[in-house]
Amino acid sequence: MDWTIKQALGISQKGPMAVRIMLRSDTIISISGLAHCYDLNADYALKGIDLDIVRGSCLGLLGPNGAGKSTLINILNGVIPLQQGEIRLNGDSAKVTQKQLRRTSSIAPQELAFYPRLTVQENLSFFGGAFGLSGASYRAQEDQAVSVCKLASLMKRPAGRISGGEKRRLNLAIALLNDPDVLFLDEPTVGIDSQSRRTILDAIIDINRDGKTIVYTSHYMEEVETICDHVAIIADGRIVLNSPISRLIHQSETPRARISVTSPIDETHQQLLSGMQMEMLTPRELSIVVTNSADLSSILAKLHQIGLTIDRVSYGNGKLDDVYHDAIRWAESTQC
Amino acid sequence: MLITFRAAIIKEFRLLTRDVHGVGLLFLLPLAFILIMSLALQDAFASRAGKGLEVVVMDLDRTTDSEQLIERLNTHQAFQISHAEQSDLETALKDSDAMFAISVPEGYGDTILDAGSEADPVYVLVSPNADKRTEMIFVSAIRESLGRHKVDAMLSAIEDSGGDEDAFDSEALDTPVTINYAFTASSDSPPSSVQQNVPAWLVFAIFFVAIPFSNTFITERNLGVQRRLLTTRMGPFAQFAGKLVPYFALNMLQVALMFAAGAFLVPLLGGDALQLRGSPIALILLSACISLAALSLALVISVMAGTSEQATLTSGIGNIVLAALGGVMVPRFIMPQSMQKLSDISPMAWGLDGYLELLLRDGELGDILSQLVKLCVFSCIMLGIAVFMHRRSTAL
Known part of the structure; x- marks a missing residue:
């Protein structure tokens, strides 16, 4: 696999799992080598995070509980x-201060x-x-936030007496008051009914359309699929996958096979597979366009022939949920 | 900074107005204590408790007679005589720790044997915090000293007259001693229980605010508001000041209402009326300093407590301990010396001492300066600790 493909897939030259998305001039937040430890005697909560957040994008930050999302x-x-x-802001060469981060986000x-x-x-x-x-x-910002979150009819009501969905909208509206360049949404739809969820998701889509960059964490994969254009999966303090969402899930008519192998696929393997329409998802996982079942059989035979042992094969139109679980499983298997 | 500060104050005032029951309790509880304790201890305070056996003497006669009287008093081991340097007896009493002051008037030697003289042989002034029993012992001791002095003088007169019995006037043996009470509206009535109880329970009330105050931070932490505020421009100073100002105003309202209750409500229920004496400026300054000390202590508790239960228990129990130590529940002057020294560590004791100095002894600003300084230093230390702890807890 050549470097352009790696770049496109968010895999860096630093090593197999030091994943990095494209280095673009429209990056709003650029993170490199970010590590954090709460206690000298404790394990690192974040272990060298490299991540670029593109201006105006909606990044889904996924990961199991305790993976390091909240710390990040x-x-x-x-x-x-x-x-x-x-951490650098807006491509600025100067390191950012805490105060700058607070004012931006x-x-x-x-x-x-x-x-x-x-x-x-x-x-x-x-x-x-x-x-x-x-x-x-203030009034201008309040009007904007109230309008986006549809709170106009609730303004005089005690916040404790409005419905769960309305409370979530108020929670979001408060975050919009300072007109942030980057908006972090930490599971903004948890515990509410589907109608309220739809309202909030619509509001988020509107906010994103207005040019705000959004970092969205959620355990609801279908939400992430709906509103995010990028996904970063974090596990055990490391980003294990970082890619545009369109590359991870295949909503086109073309069915694909996701094939996991037991050992890393190196440059030699990739050269031997160069005739196929394939994309590397991780160093041990690839996605290949498959037209029919006979085609799949020949692909698997070819992989076996070049010395790769098949671990798992899934076939069909991919879903983010599958990608997520595969990535987490892979992260767990590589922990030593 | 001003915008965030103003926002914090308005928010805290609004939250206070939404908790009418909680705020009401802050007034009703101390008011109930003031009414109950003032009325219940009315009789007990009529024969005020006290400890002091120090006596300040002002000798205006400066004759051998007056010196003999003072020497006789000095032979009583129960009293420790010191000579007043001030020209005014009340000032001399105020400036000392003495319970009693005696003035030996000019011409004492002449009046002592004059049965027809209507003037008291000595003038006695009793401090408001001297108890009745001590007062009676003291009066007896003076009577005894005066009586012995008279007997000696009469014997000497008989001897000088060559045994003429007419020179001896038996009525002259009567030694009337009139008691005068210092720092009261009328010098012949002692200070009432309300005069002692209102300041005591007022100090308690001011510190009692620590309970709801300390919970405001815990509530904000539990709601996630504290974390959210870290992403805003509202720093710890604006947050602290935003809370301190409304609660300080609440404390000042407590001061006004508790004094008003002592002055107007207690008399309606059959008690004595509180007499607001002393310097008004000193009274306001002292109230402000007590409030600041109470709120800064509450701030430390709120920053350090992990849960609402912890904050409530720490504030509540801490309040009771400080009140017991500080002389709110048990007057300091009936405590043993060791306990009195221990009670000096309680900021409630500093506040209460200040109030008593003003309300019982007509004190001025200068008289409570040490209490004001102690309270201010305490507040500064507590605020410093609160800021340090807050920063440490938020810098994960």
Whole structure:
């Protein structure tokens, strides 16, 4: 596989799992070698994260609980100080400060982080003040957030007495008040009904369309498939997969086979397979266009012939859920 | 900075107004204590408790007679006599730790044997915190000293007159001693229980605010608001100040209402009215410093406590311990010396001492300066600890 393919797939030259998406000039946040340890005696929560977040994109940050998503988000929000590695904003060569990160970004945390005893309007007013907004600038931002999150009819109601979905919308609206360049959404649809989820997802799509960069964490893969254009999967403090979503799931008419092998596929193997329409997903996994079952049989035979032992084969139109579980399984298998 | 500060204050005021029951309790509880304790201890305080056996003497006579009287008093081991350097007896009493002050008037030697004289042979001033039993012992001791002095003087007169019995006037043996009470509206009535209980329970009330105050941070932490605020421009100073200002205002309202209750409500229920004496500026400054000390202590508790239960228990139990130590529940002057020294560590004791100095002794700003300094230093240390702990807990 040549380097352009690697780049496209988000695999870096640094090593098999030091995954890196494309280095583009429109990168809003560029992270390299980011590591974090909460306790000197504890294991690293993040172990050398390299990640570029493209301006205006919607990045789905996926991973199991405890993988390091929250730590990464908190560092990118300026909540946790940077220990190791570098974060750069807007392609700037200077290292970013915590204050700059806070001013650039905003977060809608998983918790309903507002005051239930205050009305919706009073909550917005307080957090607007906390962001340093007042007067006309605050009113403009409030109008925008209220409009996007459809809160106009709820402004006078105590936040503790509105429905779960409405609370989620308020949580999102507060995050929009400081007009952030990057919006971090930490499971913004957890625990709400499908109609409210649809409203929030529509709001997020609108926000993204308006040019805001979104980093979205969720355990609902279908949501990520719907709204995200990039996906980064994090496991055990490392990014194990980082790719445009279109390369991971195959919504085209062409069926593909996802084939996992037991040993890494090296340059020699790739040269031997050069005649096939294939993409490397990970060093031990590839995706190949398959037209019929006979075609699949010959592909598997070819892989066997060049010395690769087949571990698992899935066939059909891929789903993000499959990719996610494969990536996590692969990450677990490579942990030593 | 101003915008975030203003937002924090408005938010905290709004939250306070949404918790009418909680805020109401902050007033009702100390009010109940003031009413119950003032009325219940009315009789007990009529014969005030006290410890002091130090006596300040002002000798205006400066004759052998007055010196003999003072020497006689000095022979009583129960009293420790010191001479007043001030010109005014009340000032001398105020400036010392003495429970009693005596003025020996000019011409004492002449009046002591004059049965027709209506003037008291000595003028006695009793501190508000001297108890009745000590007062009676003291009066007896003076009577005894005066009586012995008279007997000696009479015997000497008889001897000088060559045994003429007419020179001896038996009525002259009567030694009337009139008691005067210092720092009261009328010098012949002792300070009431309300005068002692209102400041005591007011100090308790001010510190009692620590319970709801300390919970505000825990609630915000549990809601995730603290974490969210870390992504805003609102730093710890704006957050702290935003909470301190509304609760400080609440404390000042407590001060006004508790004093008003002592002055107007207690008399309606049959008790004595609180007399607001001392310097008003000093009273306001002292109240402000007590509030600051209470709130800064609450801030430390709220920053350090992990759960709402921890904060409530720490604030509640801490309050009771500080109140017991500080003389709110048990007046300090009836505590043993060792306990009195221990109680000096309680900020409630500093506040209460200040109030008593103002309300019982007509104190001025200068009289409570040491209490004000102690409270301010305590507040600064607590605020420093709170900021340090807050920064440490947020810098994960």
